[in-house]
Amino acid sequence: xxxxxxxxxxxxxxxxxxxxxxxxxxxxxxxxxxxxxxxxxxxxxxxxxxxxxxxxxxxxxxxxxxxxxxxxxxxxxxxxxxxxxxxxxxxxxxxxxxxxxxxxxxxxxxxxxxxxxxxxxxxxxxxxxxxxxxxxxxxxxxxxxxxxxxxxxxxxxxxxxx
Amino acid sequence: xxxxxxxxxxxxxxxxxxxxxxxxxxxxxxxxxxxxxxxxxxxxxxxxxxxxxxxxxxxxxxxxxxxxxxxxxxxxxxxxxxxxxxxxxxxxxxxxxxxxxxxxxxxxxxxxxxxxxxxxxxxxxxxxxxxxxxxxxxxxxxxxxxxxxxxxxxxxxxxxxxxxxxxxxxxxxxxxxxxxxxxxxxxxxxxxxxxxxxxxxxxxxxxxxxxxxxxxxxxxxxxxxxxxxxxxxxxxxxxxxxxxxxxxxxxxxxxxxxxxxxxxxxxxxxxxxxxxxxxxxxxxxxxxxxxxxxxxxxxxxxxxxxxxxxxxxxxxxxxxxxxxxxxxxxxxxxxxxxxxxxxxxxxxxxxxxxxxxxxxxxxxxxxxxxxxxxxxxxxxxxxxxxxxxxxxxxxxxxxxxxxxxxxxxxxxxxxxxxxxxxxxxxxxxxxxxxxxxxxxxxxxxxxxxxxxxxxxxxxxxxxxxxxxxxxxxxxxxxxxxxxxxxxxxxxxxxxxxxxxxxxxxxxxxxxxxxxxxxxxxxxxxxxxxxxxxxxxxxxxxxxxxxxxxxxxx
Numbered sequence: 001x002x003x004x005x006x007x008x009x010x011x012x013x014x015x016x017x018x019x020x021x022x023x024x025x026x027x028x029x030x031x032x033x034x035x036x037x038x039x040x041x042x043x044x045x046x047x048x049x050x051x052x053x054x055x056x057x058x059x060x061x062x063x064x065x066x067x068x069x070x071x072x073x074x075x076x077x078x079x080x081x082x083x084x085x086x087x088x089x090x091x092x093x094x095x096x097x098x099x100x101x102x103x104x105x106x107x108x109x110x111x112x113x114x115x116x117x118x119x120x121x122x123x124x125x126x127x128x129x130x131x132x133x134x135x136x137x138x139x140x141x142x143x144x145x146x147x148x149x150x151x152x153x154x155x156x157x158x159x160x161x162x
Numbered sequence: 163x164x165x166x167x168x169x170x171x172x173x174x175x176x177x178x179x180x181x182x183x184x185x186x187x188x189x190x191x192x193x194x195x196x197x198x199x200x201x202x203x204x205x206x207x208x209x210x211x212x213x214x215x216x217x218x219x220x221x222x223x224x225x226x227x228x229x230x231x232x233x234x235x236x237x238x239x240x241x242x243x244x245x246x247x248x249x250x251x252x253x254x255x256x257x258x259x260x261x262x263x264x265x266x267x268x269x270x271x272x273x274x275x276x277x278x279x280x281x282x283x284x285x286x287x288x289x290x291x292x293x294x295x296x297x298x299x300x301x302x303x304x305x306x307x308x309x310x311x312x313x314x315x316x317x318x319x320x321x322x323x324x325x326x327x328x329x330x331x332x333x334x335x336x337x338x339x340x341x342x343x344x345x346x347x348x349x350x351x352x353x354x355x356x357x358x359x360x361x362x363x364x365x366x367x368x369x370x371x372x373x374x375x376x377x378x379x380x381x382x383x384x385x386x387x388x389x390x391x392x393x394x395x396x397x398x399x400x401x402x403x404x405x406x407x408x409x410x411x412x413x414x415x416x417x418x419x420x421x422x423x424x425x426x427x428x429x430x431x432x433x434x435x436x437x438x439x440x441x442x443x444x445x446x447x448x449x450x451x452x453x454x455x456x457x458x459x460x461x462x463x464x465x466x467x468x469x470x471x472x473x474x475x476x477x478x479x480x481x482x483x484x485x486x487x488x489x490x491x492x493x494x495x496x497x498x499x500x501x502x503x504x505x506x507x508x509x510x511x512x513x514x515x516x517x518x519x520x521x522x523x524x525x526x527x528x529x530x531x532x533x534x535x536x537x538x539x540x541x542x543x544x545x546x547x548x549x550x551x552x553x554x555x556x557x558x559x560x561x562x563x564x565x566x567x568x569x570x571x572x573x574x575x576x577x578x579x580x581x582x583x584x585x586x587x588x589x590x591x592x593x594x595x596x597x598x599x600x601x602x603x604x605x606x607x608x609x610x611x612x613x614x615x616x617x618x619x620x621x622x623x624x625x626x627x628x629x630x631x632x633x634x635x636x637x638x639x640x641x642x643x644x645x646x647x648x649x650x651x652x653x654x655x656x657x658x659x660x661x662x663x664x665x666x667x668x669x670x671x672x673x674x675x676x677x678x679x680x681x682x683x684x685x686x687x688x689x690x691x692x693x694x695x696x697x698x699x700x701x702x703x704x705x706x707x708x709x710x711x712x713x714x715x
Binding site for chain 2: 007025026029030038039040045049050051077101105109121137140143145147153
């Protein structure tokens with residue numbers, strides 16, 4: 001073999017280190033997703049007609065059990081419907097989200113809640129609310145949706161009584 | 163005389179290089195305005211209309227066109243010199259003319275406010291047909307240029323049986339293979355969905371569209387990166403008077419990029435509805451596979467730098483670092499700073515790729531910090547430093563004010579570090595990307611919301627960094643154009659530069675056809691599951707709207 005055409009020993013060691021690191025990282029991600037439940041959205045989806053979705057989905061907050069909420073939110077250029085939400089002692093919140101016009105992005109700043117909002121699809125994401133979360137959080141649109149994108153926001157108030 | 167032999171090729175390379183630098187100027191100008199517009203308290207020089215039109219131009223001109231036109235110039239120059247063969251003139255010229263024509267159509271549509279849809283142009287956000295037809299024409303132009311590149315490499319192999327493909331030519335070939343595997347679906351969604359939406363108000367299924375857009379969108383990153391690391395493997399050792407530490411590992415890296423750069427698009431859709439988490443995880447695994455060649459490159463490049471430092475008398479564990487020509491050679495300094503920026507970006511890239519960790523940073527300014535360190539840092543700074551060599555060879559003019567050249571990579575590096583630090587950190591605090599924050603109502607009362615009070619100071623630090631590298635960019639554009647026009651003549655244009663290590667016999671790494679076949683099988687496996695899911699469920703098309711909010715259907 002001519003000079004430079006072999007793979008050096010140090011490189012083989014490095015490649016093995018990299019492969020091991022990749023395996024550990026991937027295992028950690030899978031563990032977090034399927035064992036501890038830090039899962040990405042996507043397993044539940046429903047198709048809807050963006051033209052009639054406001055009548056069909058009835059945006060708003062429903063308390064299905066004490067501390068367990070289901071929140072239906074609809075994005076439109078350039079606001080969330082509803083734009084103001086208050087949750088009392090929330091433990092777990094299931095968000096159901098869709099759009100009546102273009103793509104939006106739903107994020108509650110400072111939390112794990114971050115999901116794309118598509119016209120034609122209802123996205124679902126479940127948030128287990130940490131005990132120490134209290135106060136007013138920004139619900140921001142984080143996907144460009146048109147010239148008024150910077151005006152699209154809402155607020156979620158978390159009230160603790162116990 | 164070489165300058166006579168490659169007359170047509172060099173003409174195309176010159177046009178492509180000059181057009182690329184012009185696009186850097188145009189895109190960079192809007193970047194400068196945006197980084198201020200995003201920082202409350204900084205001078206607000208634009209309206210919302212201009213902010214988003216400018217943001218569209220910034221992405222299109224820099225991420226897509228500046229990179230692509232520079233790569234064309236580099237590829238044509240490298241291939242002609244490495245292989246010593248003429249390329250197909252009509253294909254090259256025709257491709258370049260179409261690519262420039264399409265670019266101008268897109269630029270006119272954007273600058274007249276008819277295409278404020280950003281460089282991802284997600285439907286059902288509507289734009290003028292001029293924009294979408296321009297995109298289609300650019301893609302067709304690149305296919306003609308790709309055909310000319312594949313043809314000359316095949317001809318060289320027929321004439322040189324048993325020889326390995328020179329390393330630099332192998333890098334160019336890898337680049338073009340990735341481009342040709344990645345672009346057909348995006349051409350199809352533009353033709354089948356975006357153009358009919360724009361012309362007739364036809365509805366589009368956004369999930370289907372995004373699946374094929376990101377099938378293209380991630381390999382686009384490797385289309386930029388592979389020529390960049392080709393420069394790290396060939397030109398960088400050349401300016402240091404040595405050869406790459408391991409030529410074989412360099413080729414292994416290119417093979418891994420061919421195999422794993424396409425089937426990873428779902429990592430841009432981790433928080434999309436309608437794609438099952440298991441399929442997203444499959445793409446996470448493949449994304450981690452494509453991180454492996456980056457790690458191997460880091461080792462190989464640093465080992466090459468160590469070799470060069472020890473040649474210069476560097477002793478001990480780190481003596482070789484200080485023995486390198488820091489601050490003296492602008493090409494070396496620029497490329498090495500680019501490598502450091504890209505290395506830092508690798509860390510945030512692994513976070514982006516990490517499945518459930520991604521929702522901490524998805525669509526936040528963290529991603530802006532990452533993308534600027536990669537395409538704006540590692541890739542663009544490498545291309546800028548390479549232009550210091552390539553422009554004089556092509557135009558036969560030396561740089562004027564050569565002593566100033568070193569300021570360009572230095573300012574670029576410092577500015578990028580400040581900008582990306584602030585943008586990464588602010589992303590953790592939830593700052594949204596692609597948003598005209600200077601006018602955002604929630605930033606008028608930042609104390610009303612948890613976390614939001616942290617935003618403005620970080621955006622201001624980011625603006626300082628952005629302005630610093632904008633100055634570096636302005637200096638680069640100014641010196642390059644002034645030198646093309648008035649620089650001292652050095653030799654007839656069409657100089658020569660061979661950058662590959664010595665060519666040995668062919669190995670299994672040169673069986674490129676087989677490697678491409680394996681890559682296609684991996685693509686089919688990784689995409690068949692989400693394709694079956696999305697089409698099996700049935701589509702849900704949505705009618706278009708203009709960015710103003712008006713219905714377009």
